[in-house]
Amino acid sequence: MRFKMCDTCGCNQPGNAVTFKKPSEPHYQHDHQHHEHAHEHHPAVTVNLEEDILLKNNLIAERNRGFFQARNIRTFNLVSSPGSGKTTLLEKTISHLKDRKQFIVIEGDQQTMRDAERIRDTGAPVIQVNTGTGCHLDSQMIHRAVTELNPPEDSILLIENVGNLVCPALFDLGESAKVVIISVTEGDDKPLKYPTMFAASDVCIINKTDLLPYVEFDVEACKQNALSVNHHLKFFQVSATTGEGLEAWFDWLLNEKGTAHW
Amino acid sequence: MTIAASVIQTVTERAKREGARKVTRIDLEIGELAGVMVESLEFCFDVARKNTLSGEATLNIISVPATGRCEDCGHQFHPETHFSFCPECSGCRVSIEAGMEMKIKSFNYE
Numbered sequence: 001m002r003f004k005m006c007d008t009c010g011c012n013q014p015g016n017a018v019t020f021k022k023p024s025e026p027h028y029q030h031d032h033q034h035h036e037h038a039h040e041h042h043p044a045v046t047v048n049l050e051e052d053i054l055l056k057n058n059l060i061a062e063r064n065r066g067f068f069q070a071r072n073i074r075t076f077n078l079v080s081s082p083g084s085g086k087t088t089l090l091e092k093t094i095s096h097l098k099d100r101k102q103f104i105v106i107e108g109d110q111q112t113m114r115d116a117e118r119i120r121d122t123g124a125p126v127i128q129v130n131t132g133t134g135c136h137l138d139s140q141m142i143h144r145a146v147t148e149l150n151p152p153e154d155s156i157l158l159i160e161n162v163g164n165l166v167c168p169a170l171f172d173l174g175e176s177a178k179v180v181i182i183s184v185t186e187g188d189d190k191p192l193k194y195p196t197m198f199a200a201s202d203v204c205i206i207n208k209t210d211l212l213p214y215v216e217f218d219v220e221a222c223k224q225n226a227l228s229v230n231h232h233l234k235f236f237q238v239s240a241t242t243g244e245g246l247e248a249w250f251d252w253l254l255n256e257k258g259t260a261h262w
Numbered sequence: 263m264t265i266a267a268s269v270i271q272t273v274t275e276r277a278k279r280e281g282a283r284k285v286t287r288i289d290l291e292i293g294e295l296a297g298v299m300v301e302s303l304e305f306c307f308d309v310a311r312k313n314t315l316s317g318e319a320t321l322n323i324i325s326v327p328a329t330g331r332c333e334d335c336g337h338q339f340h341p342e343t344h345f346s347f348c349p350e351c352s353g354c355r356v357s358i359e360a361g362m363e364m365k366i367k368s369f370n371y372e
Contacts, residue, residue: 046370053364195344196297228345231355
């Protein structure tokens with residue numbers, strides 16, 4: 001037991017002799033003599049909270065999930081570093097599938113309407129969330145965006161998170177699945193450098209495969225690195241620019257129920 | 263920063279309901295693999311606590327050791343990273359069972 005001074009007056013009473021009570025309970029008594037000096041008596045109280053730090057976010061995320069479930073909306077949270085090609089992938093996906101499925105998009109960026117304008121040109125309803133200095137979207141932002149967008153039944157909601165491989169990993173938005181995108185112009189060891197994101201994701205898209213002849217990116221090494229972090233990951237190798245490999249991604253997107261337990 | 267602000271908000275709201283004069287100490291449990299940098303959390307905490315009931319509170323962060331289980335052989339061990347291999351069978355299908363938590367364990371007030 002660590003020796004600790006009395007919390008109230010700093011005398012040399014061992015800390016473990018001090019008991020803690022809530023204000024509504026009978027006032028505790030010191031079993032030692034106080035010094036001569038007068039001081040105001042404020043009993044120290046411990047509250048055992050045992051509460052998840054992100055409880056509020058997680059509760060709203062579950063509320064979002066319930067809304068999506070009720071309307072049979074499948075929701076995908078797209079996360080990556082800046083510049084991996086998320087918006088281009090969304091443009092291609094929506095343009096190709098819009099006759100078969102209604103898509104709704106939430107765009108997250110710190111500033112500007114640029115991504116939302118690009119998505120708007122595909123015809124899909126879109127809302128831009130500018131987080132200002134924030135580095136991630138949270139479930140409250142999604143709740144508000146969804147309230148404004150009012151997505152119809154049986155649609156697919158695509159959320160493009162802020163380009164950041166760190167913080168968005170921690171914030172559940174209520175999605176059916178998290179999709180991490182890595183482009184071949186990045187390092188194939190990125191899954192090891194940012195393991196939390198790859199551990200939290202369900203799907204990994206390797207984008208810009210048309211550039212493979214020009215870069216040192218080793219697709220198999222990247223997959224092995226990602227699988228060593230999360231052996232449940234499913235992979236798609238695509239080039240959003242040329243369209244290579246997109247069919248498999250489209251099939252998955254249209255049919256996947258997601259990993260969230262509804 | 264969101265995490266620090268969330269801690270302060272949760273604790274301060276609860277402390278107000280309890281009729282606290284000031285919060286003196288906050289205990290957090292952060293898993294080794296939670297993806298939270300303790301130094302930056304401490305820095306953000308200093309900013310977030312200003313002008314609240316928790317303005318003078320000390321922050322105590324308890325690190326929760328990670329445990330992982332190999333899905334191939336069932337061996338339970340301490341993985342140092344998300345990509346640790348099973349020390350028994352060298353399998354890489356390891357599930358993290360603990361070490362991802364981010365919890366406000368308790369707080370003290372006067």
